[in-house]
Amino acid sequence: MSANKKDHYQILILGGGTAGITVAAQLRRKLKDYDLAIVEPSTKHYYQPLWTLVGAGVFPKEQSEREESAFIPKGADWIQDYVAELQPEHNCIMTRSGRRITYDFLVIALGIQVDWNKIPGLAEGVGTKQICSNYSYRQVDYTWECVSKFQGGTALFTMPNTAVKCGGAPQKIMYLADDHFRKSGVRDRSNVIFASGQGSLFAVEKYRKSLENVAARKSIDIRLKHNLVEIKPDQKEAIFEHLDTKEQVTIPFDMIHVTPPMSAPDLIKSSTLANAAGWVDVDKYTLQHPKFLNVFPIGDCSGLPTSKTGAAIRKQAPVLVKNLISAIRGQPLEAKYDGYTSCPLVTGYGKLVLAEFDYEGKPQETFPFDQSKERLSMYLLKAYALPRLYWHGMLRGLG
Numbered sequence: 089m090s091a092n093k094k095d096h097y098q099i100l101i102l103g104g105g106t107a108g109i110t111v112a113a114q115l116r117r118k119l120k121d122y123d124l125a126i127v128e129p130s131t132k133h134y135y136q137p138l139w140t141l142v143g144a145g146v147f148p149k150e151q152s153e154r155e156e157s158a159f160i161p162k163g164a165d166w167i168q169d170y171v172a173e174l175q176p177e178h179n180c181i182m183t184r185s186g187r188r189i190t191y192d193f194l195v196i197a198l199g200i201q202v203d204w205n206k207i208p209g210l211a212e213g214v215g216t217k218q219i220c221s222n223y224s225y226r227q228v229d230y231t232w233e234c235v236s237k238f239q240g241g242t243a244l245f246t247m248p249n250t251a252v253k254c255g256g257a258p259q260k261i262m263y264l265a266d267d268h269f270r271k272s273g274v275r276d277r278s279n280v281i282f283a284s285g286q287g288s289l290f291a292v293e294k295y296r297k298s299l300e301n302v303a304a305r306k307s308i309d310i311r312l313k314h315n316l317v318e319i320k321p322d323q324k325e326a327i328f329e330h331l332d333t334k335e336q337v338t339i340p341f342d343m344i345h346v347t348p349p350m351s352a353p354d355l356i357k358s359s360t361l362a363n364a365a366g367w368v369d370v371d372k373y374t375l376q377h378p379k380f381l382n383v384f385p386i387g388d389c390s391g392l393p394t395s396k397t398g399a400a401i402r403k404q405a406p407v408l409v410k411n412l413i414s415a416i417r418g419q420p421l422e423a424k425y426d427g428y429t430s431c432p433l434v435t436g437y438g439k440l441v442l443a444e445f446d447y448e449g450k451p452q453e454t455f456p457f458d459q460s461k462e463r464l465s466m467y468l469l470k471a472y473a474l475p476r477l478y479w480h481g482m483l484r485g486l487g
Contacts, residue, residue, distance in 0.1 A: 093187075094165065097125045099412070100191035102171050102181065104128025106398050106482075107197035107387030109159050110405045113485025116161040118413060125165035127183065131156050134225055135478055137398060140257055140434060141471060143222040143231030143345075144264035151475075153225070159483045171198065174359040176380040193382045193412060196361070196368050200253055200388035200396060201353045209319035210346060217321045218343040222261055223253070234343045235265045240277035241342030243269070244326055248349040249285025249315045253388060255395050256290065256443070258282075258347040259299065260434040265345070266306045267436040280308045283328055283339065285315035291395075294451055295433065295443040298460045302435045316346065352389055367391035372447065374421045375408045382415065384408050392427070394447060399430030402482055428452055432470040440467040 099115060101108045104126045112126055138152040160166045170184035180190040202223055204211040213219040220231040243265060247258035262282055269275040282303070289303065289310065290296040303310055311328075314337060318327040326344055328337045351357070357366040361377065368385035369378055372392050377383035386404050388396040403425060410423035427447025434440050439462040444452045453459045459466070480486075 094125070095188060096123075096190045097165070098123040098192045099125075099195065100181070100189060100193070101126045101195040101197060103197035103199055103387075103389075104130065104133070104156055104160070104166070105197065105199050105387070106478075107199070107401045107405065108195070109133070109161075109483050110401060110485065111195055111197065111386060111408060112164050113159075113161045113483060114405055114409045115412070115485075116163055117485045118409065119416075120163070124161075124163070125167050125189075126160060127167045127169060127171055127181070127189075128156065129168055129170045129184075131168075133159055133483075135475055136253065137432075137470070137478075138475060139222045139225070139228045140260045140264070142228045143220070143235070143261050144268070144437070145232040145236060146437075146471065149225060149228050154479065161485070171355060174355060174361055176359070176361055176377075176383055179382065191382075193416065194380075194384070195408070195412070196356075196383065196385045196389060197387050198353050198356065198389040200251070200350045203250075203349045203351055206349050207316055207319060207346070209321055210348060213319055213321035214346065217324065218341070219319060219321060219346065220343070221346045221348065222257065223348055231261065231345060234345070235261075235268055236272075238265075238269060238272075238274060238278070238343055240274045242279045242281060242340060244281045244283060244339055244341040244344040245347075246316045246326070246344065247282070247284040247286060247347050249331060250349045250351060251396055252347055252350050254397050254431060256431040256433045258284070258345075259289070261345055262308065263302060263306065263435045263439075264437060266308065280306070281311060281339065282308055283311045283314040283316065283326070285313065285331060287312055290433075290443070292443060292445045292449045292451070294460050295431075295441060295445075298441050298462070299433065299435075302441075302462070319344070319346070356389055361385075363391045365391065372427065373424045374411050375404060375425055376411060376415070376421060384412050384415075392425075394427045395429040395431060397429050397431055398478070398482075399444075400428065403428040426452075432466065432474070434467065434470065435462050438464050438467050440464075440470055442466045442469070 173182040245262040
């Protein structure tokens with residue numbers, strides 16, 4: 089880490105989350121003499137996939153947290169500041185502290201914006217009155233408090249009609265909560281509802297069928313095309329809009345787990361880098377921006393038409409690194425990303441469906457068995473193996 093005040097870098101990476109650190113680590117291994125910096129304000133780094141299991145009482149949330157400084161690659165400068173403005177026409181960015189930094193090549197890894205304030209009643213209500221969410225480190229242990237102390241009634245779980253980090257996560261905590269309700273003897277006096285702004289339980293048919301079977305087995309009330317638009321904490325009511333009829337539907341709850349709506353960061357939406365939906369425009373195969381050829385987006389902030397997961401970043405990063413190096417050398421961009429992503433769908437304590445698929449929605453399974461079936465082995469992979477691979481492999485540039 090460097091504390092200097094340089095105003096130009098050969099490669100500038102915006103964001104020190106999963107995507108930014110993974111790309112930086114791989115670049116440092118391949119371009120040892122190149123001038124590289126990461127712009128990231130946070131002092132902590134989180135392994136967010138663990139938060140599902142934190143909310144279900146399996147792990148303490150502290151297990152998901154590390155010092156950001158431990159993962160800044162040797163030889164890279166860490167600019168501990170917020171990105172305030174993108175000026176790709178001038179090959180520069182502005183930081184919140186007023187620094188103007190120019191670059192030869194830019195990697196945009198700014199993640200996804202969690203829009204807590206878009207649901208009236210959510211930002212002020214979450215963490216109180218049995219309103220919980222696994223999408224915040226500060227609030228995730230309140231999910232377990234709500235689940236573990238639930239005495240019956242309506243347990244409501246929501247999913248918005250926007251893209252979210254890990255599209256399966258809104259369901260995972262519901263299946264785990266259902267398991268706990270059964271173990272604690274309150275399930276027979278409980279109604280578990282999944283109200284989703286999506287049109288199906290999952291986008292890929294093979295895994296959708298498995299999840300529909302899980303929901304049916306658990307007697308979960310699935311309400312599709314129900315998009316949360318307001319929470320009334322004092323009345324313990326959630327207001328939904330049915331996306332077809334536009335009618336408002338009120339569902340009273342005794343506990344509610346909310347997956348907030350999400351979008352591209354505001355500074356991307358307002359920049360010339362954005363596509364019509366607000367994400368960073370990108371060639372879905374080469375990961376190069378179609379207009380600004382020295383810009384390479386990756387991960388959740390990009391307009392790549394695939395699920396926003398860490399597993400997707402693991403496959404995107406080597407493609408981006410190879411093509412960025414080719415661009416630096418004036419060579420054709422030959423590496424291609426096929427849209428691979430993965431979603432480990434926890435369906436209960438000790439049960440998991442491992443969904444892996446590409447742009448076409450075709451399964452791309454790693455193991456020589458049917459991954460659409462619930463397995464203890466895949467649950468153990470998620471809970472114990474993948475976090476170790478993340479901290480000690482992926483963030484070190486080892487694949």
